[in-house]
Amino acid sequence: MKIDSDFSTEKQCIVIDIGTKYTKFGFATEHSPRCIIQTQSEIDGMIVTDFYNCIDQQKLTLALTKFIHRLFYKHALIAPKEKKVIIVESLLSPTKFKETLAKILFINYEIASLCFVPSHCVALFTLGISTALVLDIGYKETILIPVCEGVPVLKLWQAMPLAGESVEKQIKNQINVNELTAEKSTNDIIEDIKVRSCFVTKLNRSKNLVEGKDVNPLTTDASYHINGEISITIPGRVRETAYDILFEENIDEMSITTMILETIKNSNVDMRLKLAENIFLIGGTTIAKGFKARLKEELQEKVNSSKYQNLKISKFKFHIAPVYENYVAxxxxxxxxxxNNLNILSQTRENxxxxxxxxDWPTTHTRPKVEQ
Structure with a gap:
């Protein structure tokens, strides 16, 4: 149901979520973004895709300026001047990126005010709760931050460079991509194969496949057609095991599963059960069919091991997002x-x-005074 608001379309606050792979753009009080586009910009014939890790300040400024212009004038078809803007950001976003984006929006595009809000916190607004274990699995990395009474517990945050990109690398390494045409990039095709053909298999089947045992019924191969001319075969084993990389433990015995258990283990005793029963998955990778069921199986198995048996947790509960997980934040x-918090926490162009x-969230809109 749409929220009642005194905003007109012209004066309505703009909400932008700049992800590492896709950017979501829309207006406050609306239930879905107006557009979702790839986060990339072209500079001198070269495509810049990783804004957050761009070291060259001049290159970052130029890339962001072009991207914001394309976002507003080509896709959203509105002028940003005198608009209020909300940027949904990760709490781990580089300060340089944040400061550069603010300068571009205030100086180049003359917006009226700007407010950065943390994705892990505002995602809970969609559920009407204030405490949960929020696991964001995007394209480049997985970030886990517990939120207690609306406040992110940063001392318990966990992050791993395992997410959608890792799954795509698994697929790319196991299928023949030599015949792919130049009309559509290899990366786009691999991503499309991941979304259309692959799924997360059950824990027991995954173990049997790793051990080389026969599984029944076998997952059928799938044909993927390119431009109606070329067809490549996606083996059933690849379709079923591509996402297993997310659950495999690294040399430090860390995986998405152990990230959750370690966070619960390191939290206060009186909060452990509440976090275990309020797990919220966000990010595009979590949309994969079977992902939530597999994660629950992994958690149940791990929590019964000697390492975590002292947690005394018998079950895990997951919240169901009201929309697709890729734009919950x-x-x-x-x-x-x-x-009303928007006006309190926003920075105006004048200031x-x-x-x-x-x-930073959730400080006031003015710079803290420093005593001399």
Whole structure:
């Protein structure tokens, strides 16, 4: 149901979630983004895709400026001048990226105000709860942050460079991509294969496949057609095991499963059960068929091992997102944009030009005074 608001379309607050792979754009109080586009920009014929890890400040500024222009004028078809803007960000986003984006929006595009909100916190607005274990599995990495009464517990955060990109690498290494045409990039095709053909298998079947045992029924091979001319075969084994990389433990015995258990283990005793019963999955990778069921199986097996048996947790509960997981955080930003907190936590253009400062969540909109 759409939230009642005094905003008109022209004055409505803009909500942008800049992900490492896709960016979501829309207006506050609306239930879904107006557009979802790839996070990339072209500079001198070269495609820049990783804004967050761009070391060259000049290159980052130019890439972001072009990207924001394309986002507003080509896809959203509105002028950003004098608009209020919310940026849904990861709490682990580089400060350089945040400061560069703020300067571009305030100086180049003359927006009225800007507010950065953490994705792990605002995602809970969509559920109407304030405490949960929020696991964000995007394209480049997996980030786990527990939120207690609306406050992120940063001392317990966990992150791993395992996410959608890792799954795509598994697929690419196991199928023949030599025949793919240049009309569509190999990466786009691999991503499409991942979404259309692959799924997360059950824990027992995964173990049997790893051990080389026969499984029944066998997963059928799938044909993937390119431009109606070329067809490649996706083996059933690849379709079924591509996502297993997310559950395999690394040399430090860490995986998505152990990330959750370690966070619960290191939290206060009185919070452990509440976190175990309030797990919230966000990010595009979690949409994969069978993902939630497999994660639950993995957690149940691990928690009964000698390493975690002292947790005294018998079951894990997952919240069901009200929308697709890939834009849950955006929707949380949309809900936040319809509240009075927006004006309290936003930085205005006037104050930014005067102080050159962007507050962190959830500090006030002015720079803290430092005693001399």
């Amino acid at each position: 955006w929707l949380g930003g949309s809900i936040f944009g319809s509240t 930014f030009l005067k102080e050159n400062f962007i507050p």
